[in-house]
Amino acid sequence: MPSRQKQYIIAASIIVGLWLFFEIWPWVVYNSPIEIALNDRFHAPSTSHWFGTDNLGRDVLSRVASGARLSFRVSILAWLASLSLGLILGGIAGYWEGSWLDRIINWLVSALFTIPYLIIIIAALSILGHGLVKSYLVLTFIVWAAPARMTRINVIKVKTLDFVQTAHAMGFPPLAILKKSILPSAIPPAIIASVAVLPELVALDAGLAFFGLGVQPPTPSLGKMIADGLNTISLAWWIALVPTIILGLICISMNIAAKIMRNTT
Amino acid sequence: MFYISLLFGLLFLNFVLFHIIPTDPARIILGPNADNAAVEQLHQELGLDAPLITQFGNYTKGLFSLDLGTSYSTRRAVWPDVASSFKITLLCSFSALLLATIYSLLSAYITFISDSRSRRVFTILNGSLVSVPSLVIAIAFGLASIQWNLLGFIHASDTRNIVMVILVLAVYPSASLSQILLEQTLKLHQQTYILAVKSMGFTNSFIFWKRLLKNALLPWLSQLSNIVVVLIGGAAIVEVVFSVPGIGRLLFQAVLSRDLPVLQGILSTVIICFITINILVTFSYQWLNPHKGNARAV
Numbered sequence: 268m269p270s271r272q273k274q275y276i277i278a279a280s281i282i283v284g285l286w287l288f289f290e291i292w293p294w295v296v297y298n299s300p301i302e303i304a305l306n307d308r309f310h311a312p313s314t315s316h317w318f319g320t321d322n323l324g325r326d327v328l329s330r331v332a333s334g335a336r337l338s339f340r341v342s343i344l345a346w347l348a349s350l351s352l353g354l355i356l357g358g359i360a361g362y363w364e365g366s367w368l369d370r371i372i373n374w375l376v377s378a379l380f381t382i383p384y385l386i387i388i389i390a391a392l393s394i395l396g397h398g399l400v401k402s403y404l405v406l407t408f409i410v411w412a413a414p415a416r417m418t419r420i421n422v423i424k425v426k427t428l429d430f431v432q433t434a435h436a437m438g439f440p441p442l443a444i445l446k447k448s449i450l451p452s453a454i455p456p457a458i459i460a461s462v463a464v465l466p467e468l469v470a471l472d473a474g475l476a477f478f479g480l481g482v483q484p485p486t487p488s489l490g491k492m493i494a495d496g497l498n499t500i501s502l503a504w505w506i507a508l509v510p511t512i513i514l515g516l517i518c519i520s521m522n523i524a525a526k527i528m529r530n531t532t
Numbered sequence: 533m534f535y536i537s538l539l540f541g542l543l544f545l546n547f548v549l550f551h552i553i554p555t556d557p558a559r560i561i562l563g564p565n566a567d568n569a570a571v572e573q574l575h576q577e578l579g580l581d582a583p584l585i586t587q588f589g590n591y592t593k594g595l596f597s598l599d600l601g602t603s604y605s606t607r608r609a610v611w612p613d614v615a616s617s618f619k620i621t622l623l624c625s626f627s628a629l630l631l632a633t634i635y636s637l638l639s640a641y642i643t644f645i646s647d648s649r650s651r652r653v654f655t656i657l658n659g660s661l662v663s664v665p666s667l668v669i670a671i672a673f674g675l676a677s678i679q680w681n682l683l684g685f686i687h688a689s690d691t692r693n694i695v696m697v698i699l700v701l702a703v704y705p706s707a708s709l710s711q712i713l714l715e716q717t718l719k720l721h722q723q724t725y726i727l728a729v730k731s732m733g734f735t736n737s738f739i740f741w742k743r744l745l746k747n748a749l750l751p752w753l754s755q756l757s758n759i760v761v762v763l764i765g766g767a768a769i770v771e772v773v774f775s776v777p778g779i780g781r782l783l784f785q786a787v788l789s790r791d792l793p794v795l796q797g798i799l800s801t802v803i804i805c806f807i808t809i810n811i812l813v814t815f816s817y818q819w820l821n822p823h824k825g826n827a828r829a830v
Contacts, residue, residue, distance in 0.1 A: 378542075394792070466663065473665065493671060
């Protein structure tokens with residue numbers, strides 16, 4: 268087993284490499300991920316189509332590339348959004364520890380850690396309507412709990428220190444103290460606590476798309492490709508297998524990187 | 533106390549969610565071209581013209597008398613369908629948890645009595661299995677079973693598929709629980725009380741099962757309650773892949789046909805079941821370590 272540092276480098280380079288590949292791929296070889304070519308249905312993997320074509324003659328590699336690219340971009344956006352939400356709410360809860368605000372936020376955080384959210388998200392989305400934006404908004408409101416809990420603990424730790432007390436004595440308003448003195452030291456641990464959210468977001472996104480609730484066709488997505496590929500799996504194994512492998516690769520390397528980051532600090 | 537407030541909060545959310553829908557349920561049933569008189573009549577039939585408070589009363593009353601309404605698409609009562617599919621999901625989840633328990637105990641025992649090489653093997657195995665999404669594992673198992681004709685796959689729904697679902701579902705809990713237990717065993721191994729028992733000449737297996745395990749099980753148990761959350765969500769996806777008629781497939785069909793009473797019924801059942809499991813875990817926590825008191829109940 269290679270050392271931690273080596274593992275981290277391998278995992279990180281797999282993620283970055285995949286992302287770069289998916290971003291650059293459409294510029295190198297252009298096969299439209301959505302254009303239907305009925306003459307090219309169910310081509311097995313070959314030199315012209317590296318991972319074959321699907322039931323409508325679309326190039327599987329191009330579809331995987333554009334689906335994974337979208338998943339990467341939006342997951343990172345949602346991660347940043349949930350991180351800032353967690354920082355704000357966790358900061359407020361920690362600063363006014365014990366107040367009714369803190370109680371409400373704490374209750375929400377504990378609730379989000381205990382509920383079976385996949386089923387609730389699926390139900391909520393099928394009522395509120397589908398789509399990429401809606402699914403990621405709901406996901407963001409689910410995953411802010413981890414950074415919020417971390418921030419709250421750190422704010423409680425920091426706020427009794429001397430320099431914060433000095434700021435109080437100098438008469439700065441509470442929000443300014445929270446923003447300028449307390450939160451800066453609470454941000455790094457919150458980031459580390461919430462990195463583990465990223466693979467979860469990618470996997471949840473794939474799960475929602477699998478149920479037909481995430482990205483809507485014709486825009487390709489990994490989950491939807493897997494769901495469609497299952498229908499023709501005895502005829503053409505590559506349609507479902509390729510997105511599955513890519514999804515697994517992304518999630519495993521993100522998880523390993525996140526875990527090493529958490530353990531080394 | 534936390535769980536009771538959570539229960540009512542979630543049930544209320546569940547009710548509200550279904551009453552702020554932009555679309556009219558009567559329109560979903562009758563189609564977009566229905567005339568207004570028919571829509572009005574259906575409103576009365578479904579009790580949708582009553583004020584919200586009365587509707588909430590009816591909803592809670594329905595929950596206690598197991599009357600969850602009738603499905604829009606199949607026109608059958610919701611509760612029997614939900615109950616029968618929930619039974620299958622619970623069977624799958626608990627068998628998976630049982631497998632995971634056996635695996636984690638065995639792996640901890642093996643590493644306790646043998647050298648550090650087996651420990652390494654288990655660490656690598658758990659570390660890689662714990663981060664694979666259940667969708668990926670399901671597809672991998674499915675492809676393998678097609679390749680070697682092991683089990684009925686997409687089109688046959690029989691007991692072989694249920695076995696498959698159990699195996700797929702067991703992967704994540706096994707890896708995760710085993711990880712926790714291995715860590716704990718290693719930590720407790722160096723404690724003085726274990727050394728003392730060892731120097732008295734007791735056998736390794738006696739020390740592990742009788743002296744070490746109960747202490748190691750505390751973090752294991754809290755991880756177990758986290759896992760139940762992930763497990764039911766994963767079961768939803770895996771059941772669809774293997775077309776096992778569990779709660780996940782019912783949910784999938786309800787989503788496709790926008791069948792609101794079925795969705796609501798599934799949600800209520802899942803919520804109540806969850807809270808019950810969590811309360812049970814809290815109680816067993818107190819049984820394992822009476823000193824902890826009520827610390828976990830927030």
